[in-house]
Amino acid sequence: MSAPLELVIGLEVHAELATASKLFCPCSASSFGEPPNSAICPVCTGQPGALPVLNARAVELAFLGALALGCRLRERSIFARKNYFYPDLPKGYQISQYEDPVAERGGLELGAGTAGAPRRIGIRRVHMEEDAGKLLHEEGSRELDCSLVDFNRSGVPLVEIVSEADIRSPEEAYEYLVRLKSILQYAGVSHCDMEKGEMRCDANVSVRATGSQALGTRVEIKNLNSFKAVREALAYEFVRQSGLLAEGRAVVQETRLWKAERGVTEPMRSKEEAHDYRYFPEPDLVALAASPSLVEKARSELPKMMPQERRLHFLTQYGLSEYDAGVLTAEKATADYFEDVVDACGAPLAKQAANWMQSELFARLNAEKRAIGEAPVSPAALAELVGLIAKGAVSGRLAKEVFARMWETRETPGVLAESLGLLQVSDSRAVAQWVEEALAENPKAVADVKAGKERAVGALVGAVMRKSKGKANPDLANRLIKEKIR
Amino acid sequence: MTPGLDRLTAADIARRVSRGELRAEEVVQAFLLRISRLDSKLRAFLRPLDDEALEQAREVDRAVASGRRPGRLAGVPVALKDNICVRGVETTCASKMLRGHRAAFDATVVERLRSEGAVLIGKTNMDEFAMGSSTENSAFFATRNPWDMSRVPGGSSGGSAAAVAARLSPLALGSDTGGSIRQPAAFCGVVGLKPGYGTVSRYGLIAYASSLDQIGPLARTVEDAAVALSVIAGHDPKDSTSAMTASKDYAAESCGDIRGLRVGVPREYFSEGLSAEILQAMQSAKAVLREAGASFVDVSLPHTRYALSAYYILAPSEASANLARFDGMRYGLSAGGALASLSERYEASRGLGFGAEVKRRIMLGTYSLSSGYYDAYYRKAQKVRTLIRRDFEEAFSKADLLLTPTTPTTSFRLGEKSDPLQMYLSDVYTIPCNMAGLAGISLPCALSAQGLPIGAQILAAPGDEGRLLRAAARFEELRPFAPWSEPQEARA
Numbered sequence: 004m005s006a007p008l009e010l011v012i013g014l015e016v017h018a019e020l021a022t023a024s025k026l027f028c029p030c031s032a033s034s035f036g037e038p039p040n041s042a043i044c045p046v047c048t049g050q051p052g053a054l055p056v057l058n059a060r061a062v063e064l065a066f067l068g069a070l071a072l073g074c075r076l077r078e079r080s081i082f083a084r085k086n087y088f089y090p091d092l093p094k095g096y097q098i099s100q101y102e103d104p105v106a107e108r109g110g111l112e113l114g115a116g117t118a119g120a121p122r123r124i125g126i127r128r129v130h131m132e133e134d135a136g137k138l139l140h141e142e143g144s145r146e147l148d149c150s151l152v153d154f155n156r157s158g159v160p161l162v163e164i165v166s167e168a169d170i171r172s173p174e175e176a177y178e179y180l181v182r183l184k185s186i187l188q189y190a191g192v193s194h195c196d197m198e199k200g201e202m203r204c205d206a207n208v209s210v211r212a213t214g215s216q217a218l219g220t221r222v223e224i225k226n227l228n229s230f231k232a233v234r235e236a237l238a239y240e241f242v243r244q245s246g247l248l249a250e251g252r253a254v255v256q257e258t259r260l261w262k263a264e265r266g267v268t269e270p271m272r273s274k275e276e277a278h279d280y281r282y283f284p285e286p287d288l289v290a291l292a293a294s295p296s297l298v299e300k301a302r303s304e305l306p307k308m309m310p311q312e313r314r315l316h317f318l319t320q321y322g323l324s325e326y327d328a329g330v331l332t333a334e335k336a337t338a339d340y341f342e343d344v345v346d347a348c349g350a351p352l353a354k355q356a357a358n359w360m361q362s363e364l365f366a367r368l369n370a371e372k373r374a375i376g377e378a379p380v381s382p383a384a385l386a387e388l389v390g391l392i393a394k395g396a397v398s399g400r401l402a403k404e405v406f407a408r409m410w411e412t413r414e415t416p417g418v419l420a421e422s423l424g425l426l427q428v429s430d431s432r433a434v435a436q437w438v439e440e441a442l443a444e445n446p447k448a449v450a451d452v453k454a455g456k457e458r459a460v461g462a463l464v465g466a467v468m469r470k471s472k473g474k475a476n477p478d479l480a481n482r483l484i485k486e487k488i489r
Numbered sequence: 490m491t492p493g494l495d496r497l498t499a500a501d502i503a504r505r506v507s508r509g510e511l512r513a514e515e516v517v518q519a520f521l522l523r524i525s526r527l528d529s530k531l532r533a534f535l536r537p538l539d540d541e542a543l544e545q546a547r548e549v550d551r552a553v554a555s556g557r558r559p560g561r562l563a564g565v566p567v568a569l570k571d572n573i574c575v576r577g578v579e580t581t582c583a584s585k586m587l588r589g590h591r592a593a594f595d596a597t598v599v600e601r602l603r604s605e606g607a608v609l610i611g612k613t614n615m616d617e618f619a620m621g622s623s624t625e626n627s628a629f630f631a632t633r634n635p636w637d638m639s640r641v642p643g644g645s646s647g648g649s650a651a652a653v654a655a656r657l658s659p660l661a662l663g664s665d666t667g668g669s670i671r672q673p674a675a676f677c678g679v680v681g682l683k684p685g686y687g688t689v690s691r692y693g694l695i696a697y698a699s700s701l702d703q704i705g706p707l708a709r710t711v712e713d714a715a716v717a718l719s720v721i722a723g724h725d726p727k728d729s730t731s732a733m734t735a736s737k738d739y740a741a742e743s744c745g746d747i748r749g750l751r752v753g754v755p756r757e758y759f760s761e762g763l764s765a766e767i768l769q770a771m772q773s774a775k776a777v778l779r780e781a782g783a784s785f786v787d788v789s790l791p792h793t794r795y796a797l798s799a800y801y802i803l804a805p806s807e808a809s810a811n812l813a814r815f816d817g818m819r820y821g822l823s824a825g826g827a828l829a830s831l832s833e834r835y836e837a838s839r840g841l842g843f844g845a846e847v848k849r850r851i852m853l854g855t856y857s858l859s860s861g862y863y864d865a866y867y868r869k870a871q872k873v874r875t876l877i878r879r880d881f882e883e884a885f886s887k888a889d890l891l892l893t894p895t896t897p898t899t900s901f902r903l904g905e906k907s908d909p910l911q912m913y914l915s916d917v918y919t920i921p922c923n924m925a926g927l928a929g930i931s932l933p934c935a936l937s938a939q940g941l942p943i944g945a946q947i948l949a950a951p952g953d954e955g956r957l958l959r960a961a962a963r964f965e966e967l968r969p970f971a972p973w974s975e976p977q978e979a980r981a
Contacts, residue, residue, distance in 0.1 A: 045593050049814040051582075051695040052574040052596060054728050084810050086858070088835055095813020149827070152818070281858035283867060286699035286807055288729050 006212040008245045011219065012170035012237060013127075013208075016183060017161045018193040019134070019201040020064040026133045026160035027055030027098065035199045039139070039153035047158035049093030054287050057082075061131065061160040062291065065105050066301035068162055068192035069129045071309065072183075074109030076293040080130075082285040087278050090152050091136040101282040104130035105162075105291070111186060112311070113178045124179050125167030134159040156200070162192070168207065168218070173237035180204060180230045181333065185310040189335040196374075197229060204233055209254065210244045219244070220254040224268055226261045236261040236268055243268070306335075313338055321345060321353035331357060336375045340382050347386030348393075355389050363406050379413045380406070388416040395476055431483065434467070434475050438483045441466040452488050460484055494519040495656040499565045499713040500740070502659060503606070506564035509553050513546035513564025517608050520566045524611065524657045531978060532632045533642075533652035535571050536579060537611035542566065545608045552606070560606030561720055567602055568652045568661035570645075571612040572619055573704065574693040575599050578609075582695050583627035584617045586842030587821045596693020597728065598662060598704050598721040605720045610658050613648030617844045618812065619669055619697040621645050622915045623906065626846045631903055634676060635976035636941055640900040643673030643915075646707065650677040653707045655979040660717055661707045666697050667800055668895075668919025670705045671931035675895035675944025678933040678976065680961070681707045682714045685951030686926030687732035689718075690725030696811040698804035699730070701923040711962045714930070715739035718954065732952070742955030743962040748782030750960060752947075753888025757793040758918055762897045767943055770935035771894055774945040774964070777934075778892065781963040788884040788891065792876040796921040799877070801913060802857045802870035803924075808847075809854030815842060849909065874924050881925045885950045890960055893918055895931040895944035918946060928954045930961050933970040 025032045028046035045053040069076055083101035109126040136157040138150045164183065170176050184202060187193045195202040204227050209219035222240060227233045239261075244254050259268040308316060310332050317328040317338075332338045337360075344356045364385065368375060388405060391397040397405060397416070408419050441463055442449050448466075451459035460481060467480040494516055497505070505511035524537050552559045569575065572582045574592035576599075581587040595603070602609065616626035624632045624647025632647045634640040635655040642651040646663025650673035653661050663670040665683035674681025682705045689704045696702060706717035716739070723736030754775070759768065775785060817823035817838025824841050825834035843851070857866035884891060896915055906912045922929040927948050934945040945964075949957035 048819060050593055050820070051580070051587070051590070051814065052572075052592065052693040053594075054692050056727060056729055086810055086813060088813065088816060088832075090816075090818050090831070093814060093819060094810075095816060096810050279860045281809075281855065281860070281863075283806060283810070283858050283863075286730075287696075 006214070008210045008241075008248065009171055009213040010173070010237065010241050011168050011209045011211060012172075012176050012206060013168040014166045014170065014176060014179060014233075015205045015207070016164045016166075016180070017203040018068070018164065018187050018195055020061050020068075020160040020162060021191060021193055022058055022060045022064060022160055024058055024060075025158035026058050026061050026131070027158055030158065032159045034155040037155060039151070039155060041155060043154045043157070047093070048154050049095070055098060055285075057288060057291070058160060062297065063301055063304070064160075064192050065129065065131045065162050066293065066298060067190050067304050068164075068187055069106030069109065070301055070305055071186050071190040071192065072109040072111060072126050072129065072164065074106035074126060074129055076106045076298060077103060078293050079103065080105045080291045080293070082131075082288045082291070083282045084285050085132075086281045089135070090150065091138050091157070093136065093154060093157060097133060097135065098285055098288070099132035099163075099282075100130035104128040105293075110167075111179070111182050113175055113182065122169075122175070124169045124175070127165045127167050129162055129164050132161050132163060133157070134161050173234040173241070176206065176237055177230050177234040180233060182310070185333055185335065189306050189309055189313075191304070191306070203227075204230075206233060206237060208237055208240045208244070210241060210248065220256050222254065222256065222268075223258045224261055225258060225271065228263065232261055232263050235263075235266060239266065239268055310335075310338075317341075321350055321357075323353065323357055327354075327357045327361065330361060334375070340375050340378075343382030344386045344389070347383050348389045352389050352393055355393065356386065359385060359389060359406075363403065367410055379411075380409045384409055384415050391416055395478070398473070398477070401473060431479060434471070434479050435483055437467045437470045437475055438463075438480060438487060440470060442484070442487060449488060452484075495523055495659075497659065498710050499562065499659040499708060500710070500716050502565045503561060503563045503716070506549065506553065506606075507559050511564070513549040513553075513606075513608060514543060516564050517542050517546040517566055517610065520610055520658055523655075527655055527978065528657060530633065530638065531635060531651055531655055531657070532630050533613055533648045533655065533657055534568070534611045535581065535583065535614050535627075535629060535648065538578065538609055541578070542608050542610045545603075549606045549608065560604065561716060562602060562660075563606035565607050565660055566610035566658045567607045567717075568611050568613045568649055568658040569599070569609060570615050570649050570661070570663045572615060572664055572695040572697075573598060573662060574695065575609060575612070578612065580612065580695070582618045583615045583629055584842065584844070584847070585628045585822060586815045586839075588628075590821050592693070594693065597690035597725045599693060601721050607660075607720070611652075613646070613652055613661060615648055616645035616669075617847050618695070618808070619645040619664055619666055619702075620808070620846050620850055622668070622672055622912050623901070623903075624648060624673070625903060626844060628844050633903075633978070634900050635978035636678060637900065637939075638978060640902050640941070641676065643676035643896075643900060645669040645673075646681075647673045649707050650674050650679055650681065653677070653679045653709060654976050656709075659709065660713055662704055662717070662721070663707050664694055664697075664702055664704050665919075665923065666701045666703075666804060667923050668916040670707060671895050671919050671929055671944065671946060672916060674707055674931040675933075675942065675946075676900040678936075678942030678944075678970065679707055679709055680711055680714045680933070680965075681705070681931045681944075682718060682954075682958075683922065683929045684718060684722060684954055685732075685928040685949070686923075687730055687951065688722050688928070688954060690721075690728040690731045692725055692727040696807075698807040699811060700807060701800075701804055703923075711743060711930075711932070711958060711965045712740055715743045715958045715962075718958075722954075734952070737955060739955060739958055743958035745959055746782060747778075747960050747963050750778075750783040750890065750956075751786055751888045752778055752783045752960075753786050753788035753884050753891045755788050755790045755793070755884065755891055755893060757790050758893040762914070762917070763894060764898050766899070766937045767894050767897065770943040771892070771945065774892065774934045774968075777964055777968045778960065780967055781960075783960070786888050788888055790877070790880040790884055790921065792873060792880050793921050795873045796877055796924055797913060797917050799870040799873035800916075800920045800924060801853065802866050803874065805850040805854030806857045806867050806870075807854065809851045809858065812843075812847065812851055815839065817842070846909065877921055878925045881921070881927060881948075881950075889949075889956060890953075891948040893946045893948065895919060895946040899937045899939070899941035899943060922946075922948050926951050928952075928957050930957055932961055932964055934964075934968060
């Protein structure tokens with residue numbers, strides 16, 4: 004019986020830097036959804052004679068990201084040309100970094116805030132590079148007999164973040180990606196929207212006997228389009244590679260593609276790999292110096308609280324549950340929204356605010372595939388609604404209706420509840436009137452209550468609610484019914 | 490037509506046009522006429538820009554008439570080597586690969602020339618993608634040397650040098666990666682200036698070897714070269730390797746004497762392979778500078794002997810990447826047909842589009858950068874480059890300028906150098922300057938017994954173009970070249 008096997012995983016993540024313009028030219032870097040080739044110029048289409056000029060904001064964001072990941076900035080980093088031919092690569096080389104990346108030797112912690120000891124995953128390097136264009140093989144539903152190239156993405160700034168081979172399970176890989184994404188978002192380095200291709204991941208994975216220091220043969224997995232895909236592909240690879248070893252066969256060093264629809268990895272055609280990229284220093288750019296002023300500027304932009312600290316803050320200051328704090332701090336925009344709501348409605352209502360966000364707000368956002376920043380209900384408006392419920396001015400049930408109208412009309416809840424006549428009636432004379440009528444019309448229920456059947460009170464409250472078209476404050480109605488009968 | 494306009498210097502033309510004594514249109518017509526009369530044999534131009542040039546000239550004349558500042562090169566025709574982009578104008582690098590390619594933008598030097606009233610008179614022939622030393626590597630035709638039509642004008646800026654020598658244009662721009670301005674200037678008996686690396690923007694220069702390329706002027710006088718440099722030099726935010734300094738008035742800098750100037754004579758430049766005639770010409774050049782008040786010091790540049798070898802690793806390495814964009818996908822020659830596979834298309838387009846020398850250098854560079862060979866070739870050559878740079882730093886601690894021959898021989902006959910290595914050797918004295926990023930100038934200093942020009946090279950530390958031009962100007966004053974000689978072909 005052989006020793007149990009463990010996975011050894013390293014991840015390479017590409018994140019798009021949140022700059023307005025591309026890495027080496029003034030073209031827009033955020034042309035997602037724009038017509039093809041509408042954000043291009045001589046530089047990003049590789050016209051003869053054009054030269055790259057480094058985007059200063061991209062450098063600041065790369066430095067910021069590196070610092071947020073605890074990396075050491077190199078005093079001098081060097082751009083390099085990565086040479087290969089492909090129609091989406093207009094210069095025949097990608098400007099990247101090779102021997103001297105922007106930063107090295109950082110890391111992030113997994114499992115913080117949970118029971119077990121936190122695990123640190125090392126980050127080997129962070130380097131800057133430009134994105135390639137995009138090949139289109141179809142137009143709408145029509146498959147083309149040629150390929151078209153869209154250079155809108157060509158030259159979009161990226162950072163590649165390479166982890167050490169410290170990750171030991173698909174779940175850790177998943178958590179690493181979630182943490183990495185929230186750190187980059189918190190620091191404002193990247194929006195990390197995977198749907199827009201702003202965050203991409205390749206995995207290097209091997210298996211070995213648990214506890215061994217030696218590394219097994221490494222397989223690179225590409226085409227991982229979501230965090231879930233990463234987790235599933237790694238789980239699949241563990242089974243596949245350990246199966247090979249159990250049969251006494253060798254793992255082949257190769258690049259494999261994840262086929263999500265079938266849940267398997269398959270070897271990439273060997274023609275598409277085995278590149279000799281012939282890296283050499285990019286002579287059109289000078290070395291990038293991490294000057295003290297540049298480093299200071301990046302440091303000053305580091306957010307006061309990173310996700311872990313904010314999570315702790317939510318637990319202790321607002322009394323949120325572990326689960327709620329986790330959900331609400333995973334993305335910076337969500338945490339910002341939550342804090343804006345709480346600022347407006349007050350910390351004692353934080354729990355209610357958290358519930359409203361995770362139920363009604365998230366449901367609407369998910370249904371419409373919108374980001375929280377695009378929600379038609381502002382934090383102030385949600386805070387007002389939570390306040391109205393707490394005061395008893397709107398019942399919880401009617402509040403859902405008010406929220407729906409807020410979403411559609413962008414009106415504030417007070418105005419809406421009023422105009423819809425949904426404000427709860429807590430005026431005791433008005434409610435007393437409905438109670439009088441209800442008692443008169445339901446003598447049997449009244450008799451039952453008198454006979455000690457408490458449940459009949461509910462029926463009478465129901466009658467009051469029907470009469471008031473749901474507006475009567477049910478607590479008040481309940482109290483008045485009991486008073487009248489006794 | 491005013492006779493003798495072609496004998497005016499660029500500076501004279503600009504002065505007269507600015508004062509309204511001469512119309513730019515007249516000047517341009519005179520030069521276009523010379524081009525049409527003489528260039529069918531000389532073949533310096535790939536494309537004269539007749540209509541565009543006349544329109545630009547009329548614009549200059551309108552500026553003068555309306556009292557606007559016409560610029561420091563008002564009405565001066567400038568010929569451009571065909572690797573410099575002019576918006577809307579065919580820019581081919583003398584390669585089949587780019588036949589019909591119209592540049593989408595103006596090079597920075599072109600913008601600056603235009604804003605100073607210069608008139609772009611045509612695109613000149615060159616060795617394909619600036620790879621060569623004779624202009625025989627042009628994919629279209631060879632250019633002749635106006636001093637002897639059986640000989641080459643040098644290269645790769647051979648068209649620009651021949652055009653200036655034959656007075657088809659008073660001024661031209663070339664590019665110099667390993668001597669491509671200075672060597673043809675020497676062969677054609679004109680002034681050729683390679684500014685220090687970073688002095689002139691490379692934006693819009695179709696790259697051969699980015700860390701070595703530099704645009705510079707070819708002219709008949711030092712003053713003209715100085716005026717042209719003043720216009721084209723200075724920081725350009727579009728070129729990250731351009732120096733952070735503003736341009737200077739180099740014509741003013743070139744005034745003044747050079748008494749007390751220390752001129753170094755590097756002994757490695759006077760070794761085997763140097764023709765006796767050129768050695769003699771260098772002795773008389775020294776005498777001229779001594780007469781002007783300079784003193785001489787013996788200096789040594791021990792790593793010079795490795796410069797050529799290192800250059801033929803570094804320049805092709807950079808070229809192998811710089812020329813990767815010519816893949817037949819977006820512009821230029823595209824071959825292979827619809828059914829061909831991707832790699833077949835690349836091979837067909839690049840196979841047809843590039844000439845033999847370009848392919849040779851792409852292969853050399855690809856090999857030098859390949860995994861397993863990088864350390865032995867590319868990295869080693871970079872180390873040699875550092876040593877060469879240090880040699881010069883050491884030399885410039887003892888001397889203000891260096892004096893060397895520009896070339897080991899005078900112009901050779903067309904077809905004479907069929908062995909690429911023999912051709913490479915004609916740049917042996919010019920290459921170290923590029924490797925160290927220095928400024929260098931070639932001045933006509935004598936005629937050989939066969940009546941061929943001989944060039945003297947003066948080298949300066951980067952940023953020291955003013956002093957370089959001052960020495961050149963004093964040399965020119967004491968040994969004026971133009972009056973005592975002119976090329977056979979220009980007499981027509």
